[in-house]
Amino acid sequence: MAKPDKRDEIVRAALELIAARGFHGSPMAEIAKRAGVGAGTIYRYFANKDVLIAELYRELEARIYPALLAGYSTERPVRERFLQLGSAMLRYFIEHPLDFRYLEQFHNSPYGVECRRAKLFGEPGKGSLFRELFLDGIASGEVKQLPLPVLFALAFGPLFSAARDHILGFVRFDEVLIGQAIAACWDGVKRSETLPATED
Amino acid sequence: MAKPDKRDEIVRAALELIAARGFHGSPMAEIAKRAGVGAGTIYRYFANKDVLIAELYRELEARIYPALLAGYSTERPVRERFLQLGSAMLRYFIEHPLDFRYLEQFHNSPYGVECRRAKLFGEPGKGSLFRELFLDGIASGEVKQLPLPVLFALAFGPLFSAARDHILGFVRFDEVLIGQAIAACWDGVKRSETLPATED
DNA sequence: TAAAACGGAATGAACGTTCATTCCGTTTCG
DNA sequence: CGAAACGGAATGAACGTTCATTCCGTTTTA
Numbered sequence: 274m275a276k277p278d279k280r281d282e283i284v285r286a287a288l289e290l291i292a293a294r295g296f297h298g299s300p301m302a303e304i305a306k307r308a309g310v311g312a313g314t315i316y317r318y319f320a321n322k323d324v325l326i327a328e329l330y331r332e333l334e335a336r337i338y339p340a341l342l343a344g345y346s347t348e349r350p351v352r353e354r355f356l357q358l359g360s361a362m363l364r365y366f367i368e369h370p371l372d373f374r375y376l377e378q379f380h381n382s383p384y385g386v387e388c389r390r391a392k393l394f395g396e397p398g399k400g401s402l403f404r405e406l407f408l409d410g411i412a413s414g415e416v417k418q419l420p421l422p423v424l425f426a427l428a429f430g431p432l433f434s435a436a437r438d439h440i441l442g443f444v445r446f447d448e449v450l451i452g453q454a455i456a457a458c459w460d461g462v463k464r465s466e467t468l469p470a471t472e473d
Numbered sequence: 474m475a476k477p478d479k480r481d482e483i484v485r486a487a488l489e490l491i492a493a494r495g496f497h498g499s500p501m502a503e504i505a506k507r508a509g510v511g512a513g514t515i516y517r518y519f520a521n522k523d524v525l526i527a528e529l530y531r532e533l534e535a536r537i538y539p540a541l542l543a544g545y546s547t548e549r550p551v552r553e554r555f556l557q558l559g560s561a562m563l564r565y566f567i568e569h570p571l572d573f574r575y576l577e578q579f580h581n582s583p584y585g586v587e588c589r590r591a592k593l594f595g596e597p598g599k600g601s602l603f604r605e606l607f608l609d610g611i612a613s614g615e616v617k618q619l620p621l622p623v624l625f626a627l628a629f630g631p632l633f634s635a636a637r638d639h640i641l642g643f644v645r646f647d648e649v650l651i652g653q654a655i656a657a658c659w660d661g662v663k664r665s666e667t668l669p670a671t672e673d
Numbered sequence: 674t675a676a677a678a679c680g681g682a683a684t685g686a687a688c689g690t691t692c693a694t695t696c697c698g699t700t701t702c703g
Numbered sequence: 704c705g706a707a708a709c710g711g712a713a714t715g716a717a718c719g720t721t722c723a724t725t726c727c728g729t730t731t732t733a
Contacts, residue, residue, distance in 0.1 A: 513713070516689095522689065
């Protein structure tokens with residue numbers, strides 16, 4: 274069932290424009306022009322702008338997920354898994370700046386809040402890769418005993434910040450620097466050797 | 474002195490509305506209504522909306538800066554300074570959620586980029602507290618030898634992310650957790666394995 | 674040829690900004 | 704001293720623009 278490629282063109286155009294200028298700097302008319310379709314055509318594929326925005330987010334997630342999972346195995350040690358996932362994520366963002374800029378916009382919109390809540394508290398399965406990883410790490414004593422949101426902040430905060438700085442040209446990440454940065458994130462997350470014993 | 478308090482009312486109303494609904498969800502007419510002034514009155518104090526937004530940012534910065542510096546001394550060891558500044562910042566954000574939400578909006582706007590560039594590369598002096606701290610730390614071997622933007626990412630990334638999660642109710646920070654979170658940030662920033670000198 | 678897809682002008686709502694007018698405290702005049 | 708004149712702060716209706724969405728005539732498809 275070959276879906277009409279107009280839809281793809283609309284999605285691509287929306288990604289490009291919104292990544293560059295934000296939701297409010299991307300009128301439907303301009304998305305249509307860039308996609309090479311009429312303004313009304315968009316509404317044959319998406320009920321309204323909000324739906325287009327949400328659907329585009331879902332498509333990006335579906336693209337990123339496989340990139341993260343390439344060569345990933347829950348059998349490996351926690352530290353190794355963390356370094357692999359983190360590096361893959363930072364690498365993906367750096368290689369796909371449009372995707373990253375879009376995700377950033379999205380996360381800072383009202384939608385983003387719901388999305389984050391789902392990531393933190395949602396059912397196991399989808400998107401909970403890091404959650405399982407952290408829970409494993411806490412259980413094995415390799416990761417600090419902190420609330421999940423704090424661990425997420427320690428891991429993703431620097432990651433997003435670093436990706437933004439790279440895309441804005443404030444710093445240039447190569448493979449070496451990616452490794453160093455993710456290793457530093459791990460230093461923040463991992464239980465320090467000198468930590469006094471805590472009762473269980 | 475005795476500046477007209479209309480200006481203050483406008484600034485307060487703008488902060489409240491924008492923190493809650495973002496720049497685009499805060500029409501001038503509504504800011505005026507909330508401030509108890511006419512729509513036109515705003516333009517007696519601010520040339521246009523952009524100026525209002527920028528000025529409000531500057532006012533917030535001026536409020537936060539003193540809170541960070543309370544009891545701060547460049548004479549103390551790097552680690553101690555980091556923990557103090559970081560804790561003060563996180564504490565301030567948690568105690569002033571409106572300020573934080575506004576800053577977040579601002580940083581994710583085109584303005585924010587210029588602002589960040591200034592923080593990273595600007596002249597010494599204003600706002601470069603953390604930059605000097607990191608440079609000191611690198612020089613003394615206490616902090617990882619990474620590009621400044623990466624160190625900023627490691628320190629501020631988690632901090633902002635944590636503050637957001639607290640405000641959104643995903644986690645509850647108390648003094649203990651603040652200390653643990655900032656200590657974890659330090660773990661990410663501090664040079665790990667090889668210690669050329671030991672400080673207490 | 675009938676139906677579905679399409680294009681882009683039309684529509685109406687929402688917004689930032691302007692400006693003719695009102696309001697009010699101060700100064701000047703008789 | 705009281706009243707009239709003054710001036711700038713304040714006002715909010717009105718304006719022009721921008722935008723998401725709709726509508727309908729045209730083109731493509733089956």
